[in-house]
Amino acid sequence: MNTLFKTLSGKKTHLQNGQMTDSNAIMAFMKKLTVLFVCLIIFLFLWGCQRKANLTLLVTKGSTQLTQLYLQNDSKYQVDVVIGADPLVAGFSSREYDAIIAPLNLGVKLFQSSSDYRLGAIVVWGNYYLASREGQLSSWDDLNSQEVVIFGQGQMPDIICRYLFDQLQLQPEITYVDSTQTSASLCMANAERIVLVAEPSLSLLMQEYPDMRVLDVQEKYRDYTGNQSFPQAGVFYRGDLEMSLVEQLLTDLEASIASVNADPEEAAELAFDLGMNFPIDVLSGAISRSNLRFESASIAKTSIEEFLNIILEFSPSLIGGSLPDDEFYGE
Numbered sequence: 001m002n003t004l005f006k007t008l009s010g011k012k013t014h015l016q017n018g019q020m021t022d023s024n025a026i027m028a029f030m031k032k033l034t035v036l037f038v039c040l041i042i043f044l045f046l047w048g049c050q051r052k053a054n055l056t057l058l059v060t061k062g063s064t065q066l067t068q069l070y071l072q073n074d075s076k077y078q079v080d081v082v083i084g085a086d087p088l089v090a091g092f093s094s095r096e097y098d099a100i101i102a103p104l105n106l107g108v109k110l111f112q113s114s115s116d117y118r119l120g121a122i123v124v125w126g127n128y129y130l131a132s133r134e135g136q137l138s139s140w141d142d143l144n145s146q147e148v149v150i151f152g153q154g155q156m157p158d159i160i161c162r163y164l165f166d167q168l169q170l171q172p173e174i175t176y177v178d179s180t181q182t183s184a185s186l187c188m189a190n191a192e193r194i195v196l197v198a199e200p201s202l203s204l205l206m207q208e209y210p211d212m213r214v215l216d217v218q219e220k221y222r223d224y225t226g227n228q229s230f231p232q233a234g235v236f237y238r239g240d241l242e243m244s245l246v247e248q249l250l251t252d253l254e255a256s257i258a259s260v261n262a263d264p265e266e267a268a269e270l271a272f273d274l275g276m277n278f279p280i281d282v283l284s285g286a287i288s289r290s291n292l293r294f295e296s297a298s299i300a301k302t303s304i305e306e307f308l309n310i311i312l313e314f315s316p317s318l319i320g321g322s323l324p325d326d327e328f329y330g331e
Contacts, residue, residue, distance in 0.1 A: 054075075054076060054077070054078055055076065055077050055078070055098045055099065055245060055248070055249055056077075056078045056079075056080075056096070056097045056098045056099075057071065057072075057077055057078070057079045057080070057097060057098065057099050057100070057101070057249075058079075058080050058082065058087070058088065058091040058097045058099075058100045058101070058102075059079060059080070059081055059082075059100070059101040060081070060082055060083065060084065060085075060087075060088060060101075060102070061081055061082070061083050061276070062127075062198070062199070062200065063124050063127045063198070063199050063200070063232075063233070063286065063290040063292065064101045064102070064123070064124055064233050065081055065271070065276065066260060066267070066271060066276075066283075066286065066287055066290060066292060067101060067123045067124065067233075067235075067253065067256065067257050067260070067292050067294075068101060068253060068256055069256060069259075069260055069267055069270050069271055069274065070252075070255065070256035070259050070260070070270070071252055071253060071256050072274050073270060073274065074252070076248075076252075077252075080097075081275065085103075085106060088100060088102045088106060089106070089110070092106075092107075092110045092115045092117055092236075093110075093114075093115070095116070095238060097238070098237060098238055098241050098245065098249070099120070099235055099236060099237045099238070099241075099249055100117060100235070100236050101123065101233060101234070101235050101236075102233060102234070102236060103156060103232065103233050104119075104122070104156075104231050104232060104233060104234050104304065104307075104308075105155075105156055105308075105311060105318050105319050107119060107234060107236045108308065108319040108320060108324050108328070109317075109318065109319050109320045111320075111324055111328050112319065112320025112321070112322070112324060113320060116238065116239035116240070117236035117237060117238055117239065118236060118237055118239055118297075118327070118328060118329070118330025119234050119235075119236055119297040119304075119328055119329055119330055120234070120235045120236065120237050120246065120249070120250050120296070120297055120330050121234060121235050121250055121253070121254070121294055121295060121296045121297055121300070122231040122232075122233070122234045122293075122294075122295050122297070122300045122303075122304070123233060123234055123235055123253065123257060123292065123293070123294055124232045124233035124234075124290060124291065124292060124293075125218065125228065125229035125230065125231060125232060125291040125292075125293050125295075126160075126217065126218035126221065126229040126230050126232050126291050127198045127199040127218075127232065127286075127289065127290045127291060128157055128160060128161075128196060128197075128198055128217040128218070129196070129197055129198075129199075129202045129214050129215065129216060129217060129289070130143070130148070130194060130195070130196055130214070130215040130217065131187060131194070131195055131196075131197055131202060131205060131212050131213065131214045131215075132187065132191075132192070132193060132194045132195070132212070132213050133187060133188075133191040133192075133193075133205075133209050133211075133212060133213070134191040134192055134213075135191070135192040135193060135194045135213065137194055137213040137214075137215060138213065139215075140164075140168055140170065140215060140220060141168075141170070143165070143170050143172045143194065144170045144171060144172065145171065145172065145173065146172055146173065146194060147172070147173045147174075147175055147193070147194065148161075148172040148173065148174055148175070148194050148195070148196065149175050149176075149177055149183050149186055149187075149193060149194065149195040149196065150174055150175070150176055150177070150183075150195075150196045151176070151177050151178060151179050151180050151182060151183045151196060151197075151198075152176075152178075152179075153176040154315050154318065155318070156232065156311075156318075157180075157196055157198065158176070159310065159311055159314045159315055159318070160217060160221065160230065161174075161196060161217070162314060163221075163310050163313075163314065164217070164220050164221065164224070167224045168220075180196075180197050180198040180201045181201060183195040183196055183197050183201070184197050184201040184202075184204065184205055187205060188205070188208070196217075199285075199286040199289050199290045200278055200282055200283060200285075200286035200290075202214070202285075202286075202289065203278075203282045203283070203284075203285035203286040203289065204278065204282050206285065207279065207281065207282050207285075218230070218291055225306060227303045227306065227307075228303075229291055230303075230307045231300060231303055231304050231307055232291075234297070235249070235250070235253055236330075237249060237330060239330075246330070250296070253294060254294040257292050257293065257294045258294075260287055260292060261287070261292060261293075264284045264287040264288055265280070265284050267283075267284075267287055268280045268281070268283035268284040268287060271283045297329040297330060298329055301329055305323060308323055308324075309323070
């Protein structure tokens with residue numbers, strides 16, 4: 001009897017130990033499963049944050065590209081660099097990009113039609129210069145009755161020059177060409193010719209001809225308006241972009257411009273590495289003469305409206321025929 005009891009007791013203990021072993025195995029498995037689930041949640045959260053942090057930006061080659069060099073070199077941003085206005089118009093229309101750096105007049109005109117891109121800040125304050133290799137160009141009065149080659153008929157460079165000619169009561173003989181590159185080519189072909197060029201074309205000319213004679217268009221604009229310069233280009237962000245991302249974009253862009261201006265040579269090397277196909281000393285000179293400055297839309301509003309009123313006098317269709325309403329000034 002005792003033997004039977006011991007035998008049954010032994011079997012019960014063995015069974016209990018087996019059950020405990022199975023229970024421990026299940027608990028260990030559940031712990032591993034819980035850890036894996038938590039890791040999966042953390043991964044998805046971080047992946048989602050990373051996707052949200054990646055902002056898409058469209059910009060044209062030239063001075064506007066110089067403003068965002070340190071964004072283009074940052075993995076948080078996907079930047080597409082294009083040539084000319086057509087890709088910008090397509091970008092505004094498709095709403096594919098979170099933000100676009102573009103001429104002010106283009107952003108205003110498209111906003112007046114159907115675009116929901118708001119102005120966040122002005123980032124380029126004029127990069128136009130009258131230049132000649134050997135022509136008579138020591139003062140603005142020298143322009144009277146002389147041929148002056150201007151690019152962009154009916155566009156911003158033309159309007160700025162005609163406004164200043166009117167203020168100075170000058171009557172130069174204007175010849176229009178399609179681009180700043182064409183103006184620069186004509187200057188190289190004829191030492192006496194006076195041309196309007198934009199950066200970095202001027203710096204390229206000055207590398208070849210160090211004794212170029214140059215008049216600063218921005219400086220003369222300041223003399224007649226009292227404003228530091230005219231708002232040439234700005235950064236526009238899509239209307240449905242989260243405000244936290246708008247703030248991130250504007251903060252980073254302001255920092256980028258500050259870094260570019262603080263060390264033009266380092267920024268020029270970065271620009272070259274990022275595909276701006278100009279010699280580094282040309283890019284450094286272009287930075288210094290491109291008037292890159294970050295000013296939020298709300299602060300720059302008065303200067304913007306004064307400039308847009310000038311455009312309305314000369315070519316109303318360039319900005320859609322009227323001043324934009326307050327909704328245009330984002331930030």
